[in-house]
Amino acid sequence: MTGYLTALRAIVWREALRFVHQRERFIAALVRPLVWLLVFAAGFRAALGVSIIAPYATYITYETYIVPGLCGMIMLFNGMQSSLSLVYDREMGSMKLLLTSPLPRGWLLLSKLIGSTAISVLQVYAFLAIAAAFGITAPPLGYLTVLPALVVTGVMLGALGLLLSSFISQLENFAGVMNFVIFPMFFLSSALYPLWKMAESSELLHAICAFNPFTHGVELIRFALYQQLNLPALGWVLLATAIFSLGAIRGYDPARGMKGRKG
Amino acid sequence: MSGLRVSGLSYAYGAKQALDRVSFDLAPGCFCALLGPNGAGKSTLFALLTRLLTTPEGRIEIAGYDLSRDPRKALARLGIVFQQTTLDLDLTVRQNLMYFAALHGIAGRDAACRIDAALDRLAIRDRAGEKARALNGGHRRRTEIARALLHDPQVLLLDEPTVGLDAAARQAITDHVHELAGTGISVLWATHLTDEVRGDDRLVILHRARVLADGIARDIAGDAPLSDRFLHLTGQGA
Numbered sequence: 001m002t003g004y005l006t007a008l009r010a011i012v013w014r015e016a017l018r019f020v021h022q023r024e025r026f027i028a029a030l031v032r033p034l035v036w037l038l039v040f041a042a043g044f045r046a047a048l049g050v051s052i053i054a055p056y057a058t059y060i061t062y063e064t065y066i067v068p069g070l071c072g073m074i075m076l077f078n079g080m081q082s083s084l085s086l087v088y089d090r091e092m093g094s095m096k097l098l099l100t101s102p103l104p105r106g107w108l109l110l111s112k113l114i115g116s117t118a119i120s121v122l123q124v125y126a127f128l129a130i131a132a133a134f135g136i137t138a139p140p141l142g143y144l145t146v147l148p149a150l151v152v153t154g155v156m157l158g159a160l161g162l163l164l165s166s167f168i169s170q171l172e173n174f175a176g177v178m179n180f181v182i183f184p185m186f187f188l189s190s191a192l193y194p195l196w197k198m199a200e201s202s203e204l205l206h207a208i209c210a211f212n213p214f215t216h217g218v219e220l221i222r223f224a225l226y227q228q229l230n231l232p233a234l235g236w237v238l239l240a241t242a243i244f245s246l247g248a249i250r251g252y253d254p255a256r257g258m259k260g261r262k263g
Numbered sequence: 264m265s266g267l268r269v270s271g272l273s274y275a276y277g278a279k280q281a282l283d284r285v286s287f288d289l290a291p292g293c294f295c296a297l298l299g300p301n302g303a304g305k306s307t308l309f310a311l312l313t314r315l316l317t318t319p320e321g322r323i324e325i326a327g328y329d330l331s332r333d334p335r336k337a338l339a340r341l342g343i344v345f346q347q348t349t350l351d352l353d354l355t356v357r358q359n360l361m362y363f364a365a366l367h368g369i370a371g372r373d374a375a376c377r378i379d380a381a382l383d384r385l386a387i388r389d390r391a392g393e394k395a396r397a398l399n400g401g402h403r404r405r406t407e408i409a410r411a412l413l414h415d416p417q418v419l420l421l422d423e424p425t426v427g428l429d430a431a432a433r434q435a436i437t438d439h440v441h442e443l444a445g446t447g448i449s450v451l452w453a454t455h456l457t458d459e460v461r462g463d464d465r466l467v468i469l470h471r472a473r474v475l476a477d478g479i480a481r482d483i484a485g486d487a488p489l490s491d492r493f494l495h496l497t498g499q500g501a
Contacts, residue, residue, distance in 0.1 A: 002368070002370075003367075003368020003369075004368070006368050006369070006370040007365050007368060009365065009370075010361070010362050010365030010366065010370075011365075011366075014351070014354075014362055017353075017354070092347070092349070093347035093348065093349040094349045094350075094351060096313070096315060096343075096345055096349055097349050097363060097366065098366065099314075099315060100313045100314065100315070100338060100341070100343055101338070101366040101367060102334075102335040102336070102338040102339035102367060102368075103335070103366065103368065104335070108366075254314055254315060254316055255317040
């Protein structure tokens with residue numbers, strides 16, 4: 001068992017070190033949601049009225065509404081970033097080191113996932129702190145109760161990243177991921193507008209948003225930030241995590257996914 | 264007990280046969296050169312030996328453990344130096360080795376002692392604190408060989424380890440690895456350069472997915488230089 005923990009520690013440590021080495025990445029990860037919060041939300045504040053919906057007890061400003069969605073956005077980008085680094089690792093060859101370790105492959109992938117989730121969660125807290133400094137706050141205890149929701153959502157998005165990395169054979173294909181995964185997932189979710197607003201304009205879009213696991217990750221975070229548990233959202237997120245993880249393990253199975261790929 | 268045993272190994276990428284019933288057997292302490300022109304199937308063989316690929320046809324045994332039935336025990340006894348460098352260039356030599364040791368479940372004092380011993384063995388201990396990026400090609404290779412020895416493997420695989428190195432570095436690394444075989448490790452050294460093969464080395468020639476020759480290099484070469492014999496055997500000679 002100690003061998004497992006040794007490997008876990010080393011993988012998380014390397015992930016953290018890599019993050020520290022890329023200071024631009026940390027700054028970009030913070031600036032992106034802050035631009036949305038301080039520029040986009042301010043502009044749309046007048047245009048979009050948000051009525052009282054759970055978990056909010058009063059009318060809220062649009063800035064307050066989109067904070068959980070932006071937490072999700074940080075984790076979405078981070079999940080894709082770690083997926084990108086896996087593809088890079090594979091192209092550079094250092095992935096082989098991981099895959100030829102005598103420890104079970106599932107454990108090694110899980111360790112990667114834990115490492116990238118830990119970094120995601122830290123970034124979200126840094127963002128929440130800056131948002132609070134601008135006066136956009138949640139109940140104090142909410143900052144604690146949101147932690148498990150962040151971990152669960154981070155693992156889901158990290159697992160999605162792992163799954164994608166097992167499909168993407170070349171670094172150049174990564175732009176496609178931006179267009180076909182990140183943007184649709186973010187815009188077709190409850191991150192920027194409540195689902196009932198979406199239903200007013202299109203039933204079909206509403207159905208897609210309600211199916212999107214990212215919506216449920218955002219809602220899980222939103223409720224947890226107000227010390228409430230959104231059980232259906234948790235169920236969706238766990239189900240999606242299980243599907244993405246099984247897909248990723250299958251994708252990294254030497255007898256299947258890696259076939260025909262010389263990497 | 265054999266070091267490395269490959270029997271009846273076949274693999275195809277779709278319709279293209281990359282390996283066709285390949286078999287050979289290495290005793291402990293044997294240095295075996297795997298010689299083949301580009302496209303002979305060496306890389307596929309390495310991917311199968313390291314379990315980056317698997318195939319239902321044929322069998323691979325590493326230090327007595329079947330790679331498909333007992334992959335973890337087999338991989339734990341295998342040291343690998345890949346053709347492409349696999350060092351993290353932003354980490355120091357020692358950090359790279361520590362990361363690898365951890366992937367094999369080795370940590371703490373045990374890891375530190377093994378790292379020192381491996382660095383001494385390859386004469387690069389004085390570079391331990393330098394970032395891998397600062398090393399030249401020869402020293403990066405040595406670091407990778409040191410790393411591959413950390414967990415005391417019984418079988419060492421090297422996939423064209425001298426690509427891109429100058430003559431002196433090539434010579435030094437070839438000598439080092441021959442010495443390693445002298446300590447009881449079975450070494451499989453893939454190359455397409457005949458001058459890296461010594462007369463008394465074991466030699467397996469792979470060509471168009473099959474084993475073309477298997478024996479002592481001197482015997483295979485006969486009266487001619489090995490390079491001529493190799494070109495003749497693979498149909499590339501004049």
